[in-house]
Amino acid sequence: MTAMSNAAGFPILSLITWLPLVGCLVMMMVRGDEQTVASNARWTALWTSLLVFILSLVLWVKFDPSDAGFQFNEHVAWMPEYKVGYSMGVDGISVLFVLLSTVLTPICILASWESIQTRVREFMMSFLILETMMVGMFAATDFVVFYMFFEGVLIPMYLIIGVWGGPRRVYAAVKFFLFTLTGSVLMLLALIAMWLHAGTTDIAVLMHTTFPIGMQSLLFLALFASFAVKVPMWPVHTWLPDAHVEAPTAGSVILAGVLLKMGAYGFLRFSVPMLPDASATFAPFMFTLSVVAVIYTSLVALAQEDMKKLIAYSSIAHMGVVTIGIFTINVQGISGALFQMLSHGVVSAALFLVVGVVYDRIHSREIARYGGLADRMPAYALVFMLFMMASVGLPGTAGFVGEFLVIVGALQVNFWLALLGGMGMILGAAYMLYLYRRVIFGRITRDDLRNILDLSPREWVVFAPLIVLTLWMGIYPSSFTSYFDATVGAMVQHHTAALAATTKLAGNVIMSVGH
């Protein structure tokens, strides 16, 4: 465990985490007619989230990639009688997710500039609260603090889907809430069991605590219940298509971009390092579920009539690749999973924005409703194509690197795993190209599509950073992988050592029984 160090010189993580709430307070102060309040809320939210983004760049600059432990640490006593502290810190695994959250939030706010017209202030407040919860969850280095942020995400997201969503929003919001909560409460029991066993909830200490093997399996299953719902893994993924279809564009963007990463992040932060034996035991189980997810949801995506639903199913398939990578527990696999999470965070977010563009104009997400958009919206077609190719995994885009690394990692485990996991890329190409053809090419048949407008300057501003990121991650991936190389290396090493210790222990027992 590294010493308490904070390269920034001030509590940067707490600042990034809590600053959005200050924005909320400012919004609550505003008085005036609805128009004033709305425009004020939009600008306050935008500036707050931009400020948070700029501050989070400090992490990007000052982070020391050669250090595998937690950096920018903060600690305040909180529940002293149980040695629970409010502690924050980021390591190679979490630092880029903090940045992903702070990048996507201003984009979401900008994307809902015109499409959200009712109760604008409440919407912007929900988004800023959501940013607090997301950043806090990635930055927490205490299990209890992590849990509070992890569950706290439910509150703003429930409102975002339920208040500003589509026609079946109530069903989708309640389903989202209850699915996630069921998983979370089981994690709470695991958290308590680990807490009582180790006497602390400090994540760095827990990572080096050895739990008895029988206990590990139960803990793994309890954590699995929570993280698998969040990822989501097949067969507990059914909430996701509903939530995506009903959520407003910005809600889908943040859901696909960041919220789905919470589950995979949980596996990487807790299950793999803290429960090494159980992770090894359950790896085949996880592979099976992931492979089913990759192939099954890809096929389902192929049959979708609704654009958002199609992208939602493709998200499940892509996250299946992530879980394969995580449980290969080798350097390539985990690096690939992390990269895939980041690239999916950017690309799927962008794809939901792409759908949002035409939805704002025509108010339909039905694929058959469109066709021939290339004639009227050449710039849109270009942007769509870039993200479509990135989603398919074209070399030179963000999507390629992650999938490639995961397949390399999977090959070291099992050829069939790599082959079946790789099927996702082929099927992905099928459903994405099919979608693209139906929406963009062909002839315009409907009148309202004849005078549809191309991307507005605001939409360009929304897409520009995502385009840059997609290409940057594809062309020069090592500027991202270098952030987590050290941490992933240490994690794999720790895992191998822990497994070796168990085997040795078992060997000793057998030897002593033999004597």
Next chain:
Amino acid sequence: MNWTLALPEIVLACVGMATLIFGVLRKQDSTLLCTMFTIGGFLIAGLLVLTGTSGFGFHGQFVADPFSAFNQILILSGAALSSILALGWNRSEGIARFEFPVLMLFSTVGMMIMASASNLMTLYMGLELQSLALYVLAAFARDNLRSSEAGLKYFVLSGLASGLLLYGISLVYGFSGTMDLASLHVLLMNPASASAGLVVGIVFVLVGLAFKVSAVPFHMWTPDVYEGAPTPVTVFFATAPKVAAMSLVLRVMGTSFASLLGAWQILVVVMSIASMLLGALAAIGQTNIKRLMAYSSIGHMGYALIGLAVGTADGVRGVLVYMVIYVFMTAGTFGCIMAMRRKGRAVETISDLAGLASNDPALAMVLALFMFSLAGIPPMSGFFGKLYIFLAAVQGGLWTLAIVGVLTSVIGAFYYIRIIKVMYFDAPAERFDPRPASLSFVVAATGLFTGFFFLFPAPIVAAAQAAAGVLFK
């Protein structure tokens, strides 16, 4: 004698009698003044409790210790919040009479005696003083059929429970020869002295007390009484008497009968599981929000009982923290329910809340906060209550209770978030009438406590720890 230990109770009782005489002699309406005197009495009693010393008084019949102090402060807070809420309500319902605060005050005296009882006889006296005042309060809106029904129902069923309790006490006395809680504890250290008759007596005592905390299967009265009684009385029912009864259960079971844990633990486990399940399942179909809160409170008592079932200091600490959090969030929720008035009439179905977020964003936000807290979603206080309880349960190895507990809290979350759904997702109904400032004050104060408990859990937990430590020396 050492009667100064009972100074808070004595002062409070004197304030009550003085207020009663003042109210009778004064010609004009004196409700406001009497309420002020009552709240003043609560404040003075609270200060006396905080500054008082510990020890036994009245020949060991009465005890003042950190445990009684903790519960008495909580009882006084619940009673004070209810009397503030009652001010505006009684006036608009036309039942504003000076007897109301006075009855509340005497009931509170009874509860404080319950918290301080160190003898089964004192316990019974406190309980009866409390109950007698509560019967009248439940039927206070005497021209209202439902209120009279609530009063009568509570009177009959509570009388039955008191009878069972008294019978249990007599058995315990008959088989052990003492009614003193400390002597019982010493006596039962020797397993041979736990005769079958004594165990039967303990079961009867437990049943009588379970009725007062409305644990399943002794909960039948709760929904009807909660629904029928005037809402400020419901607030009172849901807060202070629950604390008093729970403190009795903890003290009697946790000290005197602690060494027989093996005999009664299973009863508490069953009651706890049944209460959690019923609280979660029966509330789903409710349309009346007061009835829903009745089932909700049954469920919450189920969670609190987990701490008792564990039978350790950590368990009791969990219960105490839970009760603090429960009292404030329940009082706040009922405060919001009392704000539901249209054209001068109270409305109480859930659909009346439709679209509250557009009509009255502040009220909707606070009620949503209470609902998330009741559901146990962090960072609201309700989460911490459950956290400490489950922590104790896992520590005590009661995995069944912990698992049933978390799963029922998911089921419970369904109806809590349904209320949020009605407020935020549905089309707006008519606006509510403007609400009195006293109500806004209570709702804001309890809302702040519930929303920001996570910033300062340490002092309350430390106080609960000190209180629980008294029982387990």
